[in-house]
Amino acid sequence: MKAYVTVSLKKTVLDPQGKAIQAALQKMGHSGLSEVRQGKYFELVLAPELTQEQARAQVEKAAREVLTNPVMEEYSIRWE
Amino acid sequence: MKIGVVVFPGSNCDHDALYAAEKVLGQEAVAIWHDSTDLRGAEAIILPGGFSYGDYLRTGAIARFSPVMTALQRFARDGNPVLGICNGFQILCESGLLPGALLRNAGLRFACRQVHLRVETTDTIATNACQPGQVLRIPIAHGEGNYFADAGTLERLRREQRVVFRYCDEAGEITPASNPNGSVDNIAGICNEGRNVVGLMPHPERAVEAGLGSADGLPVLRSLLNAPVLSAATRLHTPAQGV
Numbered sequence: 001m002k003a004y005v006t007v008s009l010k011k012t013v014l015d016p017q018g019k020a021i022q023a024a025l026q027k028m029g030h031s032g033l034s035e036v037r038q039g040k041y042f043e044l045v046l047a048p049e050l051t052q053e054q055a056r057a058q059v060e061k062a063a064r065e066v067l068t069n070p071v072m073e074e075y076s077i078r079w080e
Numbered sequence: 081m082k083i084g085v086v087v088f089p090g091s092n093c094d095h096d097a098l099y100a101a102e103k104v105l106g107q108e109a110v111a112i113w114h115d116s117t118d119l120r121g122a123e124a125i126i127l128p129g130g131f132s133y134g135d136y137l138r139t140g141a142i143a144r145f146s147p148v149m150t151a152l153q154r155f156a157r158d159g160n161p162v163l164g165i166c167n168g169f170q171i172l173c174e175s176g177l178l179p180g181a182l183l184r185n186a187g188l189r190f191a192c193r194q195v196h197l198r199v200e201t202t203d204t205i206a207t208n209a210c211q212p213g214q215v216l217r218i219p220i221a222h223g224e225g226n227y228f229a230d231a232g233t234l235e236r237l238r239r240e241q242r243v244v245f246r247y248c249d250e251a252g253e254i255t256p257a258s259n260p261n262g263s264v265d266n267i268a269g270i271c272n273e274g275r276n277v278v279g280l281m282p283h284p285e286r287a288v289e290a291g292l293g294s295a296d297g298l299p300v301l302r303s304l305l306n307a308p309v310l311s312a313a314t315r316l317h318t319p320a321q322g323v
Contacts, residue, residue, distance in 0.1 A: 009183075013228060014262070016186050066145075069138055069174065071181040072228055 001046040003059040004078040005067055008039035013072050042067055081107050081305050084122025086152070086168075088114045088143045093129035093165065093285060100285040100301055101126070107305070114146040124161040124205075124304045125152060127168025129221070129283060139182060139224045140170035149175060161205035161307035162277045163300075166222055169269070169279030178272055178279050179237070180229030182222075186262025190223040194293065195260055197268050197282055198248040201241045204271045205307040206278040209299045215252045216245075216296040218282040220260055225281040227263035227270075237270055245269035245280050276307065 009015045015037050022036035044062070046055040063075045083101040087094045094111060101109035110120045114132075119125060132143035143149070149171075156162045156177050164172040172178040185191055194217055199210040210216070229237065237243050245268040249258040259266045261281070269280025284297025 012230070013183065014186065016184055016188050016226075016262070020188055066141070067137070069141065069181055071173070071179075071230070072183060 001048075001050075001052070001055055002080045003044040003046065003055070004080065005042040005044060005059070005063050005075055006039055006078070007042070007063075007068050007073050007075045008037060009072055010074055040067075082121060082123045083107050083109045083126060083304065084112045084119050084124070085109065085126045085128055086112045086114060086148055087128070088130065088132035088146060088167075088171075090132045090134055091128050091130035091167070093167075093283065096283075096285045097126045097128045097165070100288045100297070104288045104298070105301060105305065112148060114143070114148050116148045117151060119148070119151050119155055124307060125155060125163070126285075126304075127152075127162070127164040127171055128285070129166030129168060132167055132171065135224075138174065140167060140172075140174040143167075143171045144175040153177065156272070156277050159274055159276050159308070161304050163206050163304060164277070164279035165283055165285060166220075166225075166281055169281055170224065172277060172279040177277050178270055179233045180227055180270070182224050182281070183226040183228050183262075184224050185222070185226050185260075190221075191225065191260045192219070192221040193260070194219050195268075195282060196248050196250055196252070196258060197245040197280075198252050198254065200243050200246055201271075203241070204244050204275045204278050204303070206269075206271075206280070206284075206300050206303050207244055208306045209303040213252060214299070215248060215250070216284075216287075216300070217294045218284055218287045218297050218300075219293070220282045221286075222261070222281055225261040225263065227261075227267045227281075229264065234264060237267075238265075240273070242271050242273075242275075243267055243269075244271050244278055245282070
């Protein structure tokens with residue numbers, strides 16, 4: 001089983017990198033892209049002996065306590 | 081006073097801090113490797129600047145889980161003086177000893193220059209030897225120094241006078257132009273509730289002699305010497321194992 005964790009800045013937090021990328025895209029003619037926000041992406045491979053429940057608990061904990069700083073970031077998890 | 085400087089893999093201002101403590105302040109100074117589970121009997125701790133663990137994941141995010149941090153958490157919560165400079169400030173925020181977080185500079189550039197800071201409170205372990213409102217000229221060198229906290233936290237920091245330093249112009253005025261990184265409210269440094277843990281992005285240890293361009297960092301570091309020294313039993317406390 002694999003977990004794909006996406007970490008992004010909270011909507012209330014200014015993302016200067018996203019803004020710079022958006023400005024560059026605008027200059028290149030991508031006028032339809034009105035906002036860009038940059039995030040991080042992690043692939044976590046789960047040990048086969050874990051139950052689904054254990055796997056979910058472990059990934060949630062890692063995402064919440066390590067991969068994300070809750071002051072400025074939020075995360076979402078996709079499973080495969 | 082015995083001043084301990086924690087050394088993480090990737091710290092690069094540890095020697096500046098040790099030099100300032102030993103040669104300039106004339107104190108005993110010890111380096112503490114991040115793997116250590118005690119603080120070598122230090123009475124004050126400096127978390128130095130640098131790029132601990134290569135700034136991987138987030139600045140300070142991995143350093144926070146170093147073995148030494150368990151002892152440091154205890155040391156700080158017991159009321160002992162802890163000063164986090166630059167990356168040290170980022171580590172203190174990541175570890176929850178200080179509120180808020182440090183984001184990428186608003187201008188996206190690594191900012192490396194002399195700035196002016198205004199001392200907003202002298203009631204902390206890092207400013208008790210400063211004058212209220214004193215303007216210090218101290219260098220910054222960071223890419224992620226943009227202080228952020230939610231509205232509730234900011235309100236509380238202001239109400240409790242826990243904003244310790246703010247970026248200002250030469251005359252001490254807090255202006256947008258004097259804000260080098262987009263920090264909310266021009267905040268350059270804050271303290272915890274007990275006022276014994278202070279973090280700031282500028283580098284007082286790089287401004288301790290005229291030859292370095294400024295000696296304005298001295299009153300900040302000298303303030304540590306006035307911090308109350310707690311009992312040896314507290315300092316030598318062996319922390320519980322684990323994170």
